[in-house]
Amino acid sequence: MLKIESEKQARTSALPAPGASEVFQLLRDGQPRTRAELAQLTGLARSTVASRVETLMTLGLVAPYGGAVSTGGRPPSLFALNPGARVVIGADLGATHALVILTDLSGTELASARQSMTISDGPETVLGWLVAAIGTLLREAKRSSSELAAIGIGLPGPVEHETGRPINPPIMPGWDRFDVPGLVQRSFNVPVLVDNDVNIMALGELSGNWPDTTDLMFIKVATGIGAGIISGSMLQRGAQGTAGDLGHVRVPRGGEIPCRCGNTGCLEALAGGPALAAALNALTGGELTSSQGVIDLVRSGDRDAIQVIRQAGRDIGDVLATCVNLINPSVVVIGGSLAQAGEHLLAGIREVVYRRSLPLATEHLRIVPSVAGQNAGVRGASVMAISHVLSPESIETASLSAP
Amino acid sequence: MLKIESEKQARTSALPAPGASEVFQLLRDGQPRTRAELAQLTGLARSTVASRVETLMTLGLVAPYGGAVSTGGRPPSLFALNPGARVVIGADLGATHALVILTDLSGTELASARQSMTISDGPETVLGWLVAAIGTLLREAKRSSSELAAIGIGLPGPVEHETGRPINPPIMPGWDRFDVPGLVQRSFNVPVLVDNDVNIMALGELSGNWPDTTDLMFIKVATGIGAGIISGSMLQRGAQGTAGDLGHVRVPRGGEIPCRCGNTGCLEALAGGPALAAALNALTGGELTSSQGVIDLVRSGDRDAIQVIRQAGRDIGDVLATCVNLINPSVVVIGGSLAQAGEHLLAGIREVVYRRSLPLATEHLRIVPSVAGQNAGVRGASVMAISHVLSPESIETASLSAP
């Protein structure tokens, strides 16, 4: 059925629901509060709040947070989310390397690992390494695997998020419809959430840097070009989970340039990393083979390279202007490896977007570089895992098993 | 905070919640069910379901629905949503005319009115007429105003849906930030929901024609060009409620053609109704002034007109290909007045979209003409009102006032 407004269901299960989640959702932000405050915010009786808080404390999810100043009477006692109660894993598996972090429930990094690997070696090999890395990180942070609450994984291709299976991923041979959560759960029996790498990068940027933003687009500019769309505080995955595929959109300047997808004039064939390297080679007679070469040249102040990357920004901006009109976000974050070559890419993007989008859409629009940078992916994967762990349903079921 | 998955809240209020909504949500689709079925579906005890059903019957929202076939014992008695219990108004206010319908809760039309009017006469005049029309429709259908449960209104411009106020609408002078629900509620004290006309057209097409679709785009092609986006079963309104503004996206073939927005090369300046009329005039030396003239010519089989509208389809398709890659819908519906000129527009759109979009995104994509046609707007407005009335919150509060 159609959901016009954000839906709240009155009851989830027929089981006796202690309903500890309602109180807990207020504490999710990490801010300490008193019982009295919670009672007023929820509208529940003080006694009810007290019993809920007790349940949450026995679960370890909430902990006392020092005392507070008295306002003339007995000083209230503060409670807050206990971030150390559980830990989660965030993993960002790229084409040629992987990043994994262990964080607590506030997103604070406890340990991390980075390794070169080849995603095309197939899921068994790659996930085998991931499982080993998770074990290492847990030991490193002196946490037992029973404290691990969830695992979030980002993959470089389309993913059916509900099942955690990659769907026809172009650069991940052997991964098609592979049951990623199934394999990981053989080693760690916790919820495993899988999503597209661009989607989790959008999550990573949103949480932490744009806490009150509900509509954000993350643009990854690297070998490929893709977008992660958060609209109305929800990740938009589309009907087949391929939403945000900007790489093969036609751009005016594209002409008949052939693209690896078989079409011509694609954005990626014009502004993707390999395309920029080729364009520079044509200009200077160089022999660049990777995006990294372009980035290094731009950083060193090479005028041709700056020219090329700024033009790439304009081409991306052309497509982005359409996206901005269509989605109407309030923040657009530019990330990916090519975004690390200074402000030139961003300048080109801004130039076109602000010129080509409607005033109403750009009035409050901010186009900013990624803050998390290389870590946007892992941070987002961790955020995805955390928000699953702290979701009302999870808290509800957890509190059922508490005495 | 960020919502990764569809959120279910355990409890909405601290008041004693009879929780009749849970049972009711299963009956929303209009399908009749037995008490036993409801008990199994909800997991509630049979006795509980019985009492819930009784509450809903005294409210009139649910009614007996004949008997069912026996499976060897006493035949079960069926219950179903009683669509006649309440009525709602759907209104589609355009630039030069208005459509209003009165429907029951199943969306069945009970009465309708159509009138020429000028939206630029301002909100008092227009809404005054609307209020009068609602009264007439109620009398016509022999319904009292106490049976009216909600009013849905579509307006031709950006609307802040939460407050029901138009925001900087280009073609609605005097309406900026006007409190539309406030004025209407002075006459009819029921919830008044206001939204952009394209958004409600998307709703209108989805409900009824695409019941199980979660990702749909509606494209209105008329004087302007706009899109209504439903993604994950939710209407996407964007940060300022201006999402879906496709009219002023740049198209490759646009060149330096000036647009009324001040920019050049906009889609609307190339494929909007006035642009098509102008293009035809230039070709044939005619004196067309309106979209209707173009439509008539196309219908009469004029080859120049067909050529022009097919090219418009290609230009729209160019933009749509980007949208399809970005949003990944499973259905794209083409509506608006120019869509009624036969299949030529659609053919042009299909031609480009299927060529320019990724195979993965177009694999299950259907591009279809609007079924509701001129009525998509009012139908959608009615749907918007109905789904508010039948929402869990509304049912919950309604059942509180029942004995």
Next chain:
DNA sequence: ATACTTTTGTCGAGCATCATTCAAAAGTAG
């Protein structure tokens, strides 16, 4: 030290829900 304020913990009452039972109703199969 005393009065006042504010928060906290405890306790019983109220209420909705649940599982169960029993009897009646309304069919079908023989």
Next chain:
DNA sequence: CTACTTTTGAATGATGCTCGACAAAAGTAT
């Protein structure tokens, strides 16, 4: 017509959550 099946309705006690009230705790102001 009788036996069997299945659903329904009413009644029951048990359970568990929520509320409100009251008393104790822990400070501050005089």
